[in-house]
Amino acid sequence: MSIPQIRKPIVNPCAQPFWDATRQGKLMIQKCTDCQTNIFYPRLFCPNCHSEAIEWVESSGRGTVYSYSVVHNNAPSAFIPDLPYVVAIVRLEEGVQMCTNIVGCDPCDVQCDMPVEVTFDAIDEEFTLPKFKPVQSESIQ
Ligand code: ZN
DSSP states (O other), rough: OOOOOOOOOOOGGGGHHHHHHHHHHOOOEEEEETOEEEEOOOOSSSSHHHHHOEEEEEEEEOOOOOEEEEEEOOOSSSTGGGGGEEEEEETTTSOOEEEEEEEEGGGGGGGOOEEEEEEEEEEESSSSSEEEEOOOGGGOO
8 A cells, every 4th residue: 555645735826925924934814905804714805705805914823722633543644653643723813713733742731722823844945834832831921
């Protein structure tokens, strides 16, 4: 049996600015300039008012864990070496949610509502993945 080795995102053209920014260590989301709604995932028009007046803005990179799952077993894939890993939905301060991984702690220590901040994982020269790590207590304001 061959094990898939593809670990890279498939990029929709409207999401290219997001991936260009992660390579620069920035987490970008979209904002509708008509109704001020923050938007993620990247889209061509606002899901609230259907305006096409959308701009890219930088996220604070801070948020909380909305939900998560610890993956202990996987079908044969390129992700086997990462087991166990945490797949999570993080709610950013800007109100949007992002599917991501929680890193930098024991998977057993992840909890809902846990404060997290973005960290960037450069997997090659083309892709840098935004992941999230627990906010260290001394840096909580
Ligand atoms: Zn709008």
